[in-house]
Amino acid sequence: xxxxxxxxxxxxxxxxxxxxxxxxxxxxxxxxxxxxxxxxxxxxxxxxxxxxxxxxxxxxxxxxxxxxxxxxxxxxxxxxxxxxxxxxxxxxxxxxxxxxxxxxxxxxxxxxxxxxxxxxxxxxxxxxxxxxxxxxxxxxxxxxxxxxxxxxxxxxxxxxxxxxxxxxxxxxxxxxxxxxxxxxxxxxxxxxxxxxxxxxxxxxxxxxxxxxxxxxxxxxxxxxxxxxxxxxxxxxxxxxxxxxxxxxxxxxxxxxxxxxx
Amino acid sequence: xxxxxxxxxxxxxxxxxxxxxxxxxxxxxxxxxxxxxxxxxxxxxxxxxxxxxxxxxxxxxxxxxxxxxxxxxxxxxxxxxxxxxxxxxxxxxxxxxxxxxxxxxxxxxxxxxxxxxxxxxxxxxxxxxxxxxxxxxxxxxxxxxxxxxxxxxxxxxxxxxxxxxxxxxxxxxxxxxxxxxxxxxxxxxxxxxxxxxxxxxxxxxxxxxxxxxxxxxxxxxxxxxxxxxxxxxxxxxxxxxxxxxxxxxxxxxxxxxxxxxxxxxxxxxxxxxxxxxxx
Numbered sequence: 001x002x003x004x005x006x007x008x009x010x011x012x013x014x015x016x017x018x019x020x021x022x023x024x025x026x027x028x029x030x031x032x033x034x035x036x037x038x039x040x041x042x043x044x045x046x047x048x049x050x051x052x053x054x055x056x057x058x059x060x061x062x063x064x065x066x067x068x069x070x071x072x073x074x075x076x077x078x079x080x081x082x083x084x085x086x087x088x089x090x091x092x093x094x095x096x097x098x099x100x101x102x103x104x105x106x107x108x109x110x111x112x113x114x115x116x117x118x119x120x121x122x123x124x125x126x127x128x129x130x131x132x133x134x135x136x137x138x139x140x141x142x143x144x145x146x147x148x149x150x151x152x153x154x155x156x157x158x159x160x161x162x163x164x165x166x167x168x169x170x171x172x173x174x175x176x177x178x179x180x181x182x183x184x185x186x187x188x189x190x191x192x193x194x195x196x197x198x199x200x201x202x203x204x205x206x207x208x209x210x211x212x213x214x215x216x217x218x219x220x221x222x223x224x225x226x227x228x229x230x231x232x233x234x235x236x237x238x239x240x241x242x243x244x245x246x247x248x249x250x251x252x253x254x255x256x257x258x259x260x261x
Numbered sequence: 262x263x264x265x266x267x268x269x270x271x272x273x274x275x276x277x278x279x280x281x282x283x284x285x286x287x288x289x290x291x292x293x294x295x296x297x298x299x300x301x302x303x304x305x306x307x308x309x310x311x312x313x314x315x316x317x318x319x320x321x322x323x324x325x326x327x328x329x330x331x332x333x334x335x336x337x338x339x340x341x342x343x344x345x346x347x348x349x350x351x352x353x354x355x356x357x358x359x360x361x362x363x364x365x366x367x368x369x370x371x372x373x374x375x376x377x378x379x380x381x382x383x384x385x386x387x388x389x390x391x392x393x394x395x396x397x398x399x400x401x402x403x404x405x406x407x408x409x410x411x412x413x414x415x416x417x418x419x420x421x422x423x424x425x426x427x428x429x430x431x432x433x434x435x436x437x438x439x440x441x442x443x444x445x446x447x448x449x450x451x452x453x454x455x456x457x458x459x460x461x462x463x464x465x466x467x468x469x470x471x472x473x474x475x476x477x478x479x480x481x482x483x484x485x486x487x488x489x490x491x492x493x494x495x496x497x498x499x500x501x502x503x504x505x506x507x508x509x510x511x512x513x514x515x516x517x518x519x520x521x522x523x524x525x526x527x528x529x530x531x532x533x534x535x536x537x538x539x540x
Contacts, residue, residue, distance in 0.1 A: 162347040168335040
């Protein structure tokens, strides 16, 4: 490998994205300096956010905590909702993929529930559970399960007839067939579903925390909006974006490993 | 009564005017311990016939019996080696064979089953590659895994559907000799499907030509009286070999529209094409 190609790769991986970020910050600065006076400038945003970023785990009060501490609250909430989503979605997807009868019965239902917004599920969750935390978990689960359901079903339907013939010739029991043939064959599809579901779960968290006022990145964002501290809105938006991006990377890394194996 | 009896079997795909008949009035007897080869044209319905005898497909009409019992579902008693290997990509060589062995011999102890798996992995010379997955194996090695998996079930009938069809000519020639050895070692009743007349002559006791589709029919069987073990190189100088070869090719030409048997990859049913093992 020669030096030039190394430089080239450094430019592609680091320099060019930095230039992109620089351009956006410049546009942001110009915007806040000219027609959008309410928008805090990049410098002001940094000044106001410094405390939250440099002491990321500090806890000064219920709604005044370091940004990573808030992120941690949000992530645990997402983890609960996401886990519940997978527990519901994988069996549902497997049944949809394996049984035509089941598909005819429940597929229309799935298609109707799939596009329902988190804002619509949350009040129902509050009615059902009376408390904000389980309501948020419920909302995340109801919104994020669908990609896993659809992809699991697709994965099961796409199993090559050959694999099924192997199972038939060996007369594998239902359980053994599921474990030895169906699940491994559908796993790459399922992982695509898991990744998309996690993305949605993270999207939903903000809405969930805003409406319930729970501590977390979304709750913080809403509270700072009400307290007119607009610098922190931008801090929250950046945090939400970065965390979402990292989660997606993590899942796609796991996905690639799985495909190779 | 023969061990395997196929009587008046017809099979077509589609319905109404769009229906095309693949096989018509197939009658076939196979005695226990016999090695029978069906040699025929591409797309003549050879894979369909194997699938029906295996129990994976049901004939539209006619009956198939094994040992007097009707064949209606697949069973480990009838091992199948498909042209495209049908290996599960997430299982290693050992695991592939073990899956079959554990399923067919649940009454044996874990140690006995392990020894059984090892024996069949060794029989196809894959012991050094026992922990490799199909993606790490060559085509010939994959084919041997499929063969070991089928043989390890100790089936009463072994169905070989173009077992070497997806291999290049050189690998194919090498494996033919190995297949001949393994077949005679296992002592199983074997139905071999092939489009290669020489392969049939090397392996079989009896060769049955299959006419060209649609509505293909079986011809009269031709006994292969060549002494065993047969050596591919020596056979070329055997007058009897040349005579049989000529007779079978003439028979096939008389049954088909084309000038000579086609040695290209045959057209398989749609599901076979979608199931190529991932590289």
